[in-house]
Every structure is written in C-alpha cells, then in structure tokens.
Amino acid sequence: MSRSLRRGALAATALVVSLASLTACGAGNDAQTLQIKPDNASTTVGDIKVQGAALITPAKDAEGPSAVSATVFNDGPKAEVLEAVELPGSGAKVTLKPAKGSGPLTVPAGGSIILGGQGNASAVVEGLKDSADGGVQELVLQLSETGDVKLRVLVHPANGYYEAFGPTVAPSSPAASPSGSPAPSGSPAASPSGSPAGTPAASPTGSVPATGDDHAEGEHAEGDHSH
Numbered sequence: 001m002s003r004s005l006r007r008g009a010l011a012a013t014a015l016v017v018s019l020a021s022l023t024a025c026g027a028g029n030d031a032q033t034l035q036i037k038p039d040n041a042s043t044t045v046g047d048i049k050v051q052g053a054a055l056i057t058p059a060k061d062a063e064g065p066s067a068v069s070a071t072v073f074n075d076g077p078k079a080e081v082l083e084a085v086e087l088p089g090s091g092a093k094v095t096l097k098p099a100k101g102s103g104p105l106t107v108p109a110g111g112s113i114i115l116g117g118q119g120n121a122s123a124v125v126e127g128l129k130d131s132a133d134g135g136v137q138e139l140v141l142q143l144s145e146t147g148d149v150k151l152r153v154l155v156h157p158a159n160g161y162y163e164a165f166g167p168t169v170a171p172s173s174p175a176a177s178p179s180g181s182p183a184p185s186g187s188p189a190a191s192p193s194g195s196p197a198g199t200p201a202a203s204p205t206g207s208v209p210a211t212g213d214d215h216a217e218g219e220h221a222e223g224d225h226s227h
Contacts, residue, residue: 043151047076053153055137056166068123069116069165074107081106081144085123088138092128116165133157
C-alpha cells in the first residue's frame with residue numbers, strides 16, 4: 001500500500017473514533033438529564049411514588065381555600081389508603097375528599113390516584129398562612145402501609161396551567177328577598193262579574209210613583225179647578 005493510501009486510511013479511522021466518542025458522551029449526558037427529578041415535585045418512598053406535587057393558592061384578587069395537587073402511584077402488591085395530608089408549619093388544615101361520594105382515598109395496588117382537577121379526588125387547604133406564591137412548602141402524605149412521604153413543593157397561584165388543578169370556590173347564593181314582600185302573582189286578578197259593589201241599581205223605566213204629599217197636592221189642585 002502506498003504511503004498516501006495509508007495516511008488516508010488512518011485519517012478515516014480517526015474520524016470514526018471521534019464520532020463514536022461524541023455519540024457516547026451525548027448519550028451519557030441525555031441519560032443523566034433524564035434522571036434528574038426536582039425534589040419539590042417528585043419523590044419515592046418504598047412502593048409509593050409521588051409526582052407533580054404542588055401547593056396551589058387562589059388566583060390574584062380571589063378569595064377561598066388553597067389546594068394540593070399531586071399524583072400518587074402505588075407499585076406495591078397491596079392497596080394503600082391516603083389517610084392524611086399535612087403542611088407542617090403553615091397552620092393549615094387539609095381536607096381529603098374522594099372523586100365520588102365519601103370514604104377513604106384508596107391507592108390501588110399497581111394503580112394511582114390524582115389529587116386536584118375536575119373529576120378527581122381533592123385535598124382542600126384552609127387557613128393557610130405565610131406561604132407566598134413562588135415559595136416552597138413542606139408537604140407530608142400519610143399512607144396506611146408506607147407511612148409518611150415527605151417532599152418540598154412550590155407554591156403556585158391558580159393561573160395558567162395550574163388553574164385546572166386549583167381549588168373550586170362555590171359562588172355565593174343570592175340574598176333572600178325581605179320577609180313580608182308580596183309574592184308576584186302569575187296573572188292579574190279577574191274583574192268581578194256584574195256591577196261593582198256600591199254601584200246604585202238602575203232606576204226602573206217609566207214614571208216614578210208619586211209620594212203621599214204629591215198625591216194630596218194633585219187632588220187639591222183638581223178641587224180648585226172644579227170650583
């Protein structure tokens with residue numbers, strides 16, 4: 001083989017090795033990136049995995065409760081009950097409610113439950129203090145078998161993406177009408193048949209019968225005429 005051909009073959013081999021090294025580095029970086037999970041959104045304890053956790057406060061200028069949003073996965077062979085949710089140091093009370101009816105929030109074996117959002121279970125937070133939007137709040141989920149699952153979550157207002165997962169505030173009922181107000185009738189009352197009360201009866205046709213005095217005056221006049 002000539003010297004020029006050998007130099008060309010060596011250059012080609014070096015190029016292939018360089019490309020392979022770059023590919024391996026890129027794959028390694030991607031794998032590490034995919035493994036990064038923010039501590040304030042996800043955690044795993046035993047068979048229980050919590051993802052997408054957040055504390056959602058009412059939108060700006062709105063009043064009402066806050067809410068916890070999260071998805072709880074159970075990779076174990078037994079169902080677990082989400083017994084309570086706590087926000088240590090916040091002074092808040094969290095009330096759990098299933099998606100339908102009443103009863104415990106059960107995370108089935110090999111399944112999951114979602115907290116927050118229409119048609120899902122809810123964790124409504126009342127009396128929340130000192131949790132500014134954009135801050136971080138400790139969250140504790142208590143499960144029947146696994147025990148406490150702790151993580152730190154971000155506090156978001158119920159705007160944009162989080163609007164669908166925030167608390168639902170029932171509109172206030174309209175004020176009742178003051179007592180004693182007459183209820184409007186469906187239709188105006190019909191006029192009474194016949195003449196209205198107090199209307200004098202019509203006079204009979206013909207002349208009015210003369211009274212006794214008038215009759216006497218008539219006879220006296222006739223007597224004068226006869227004389």
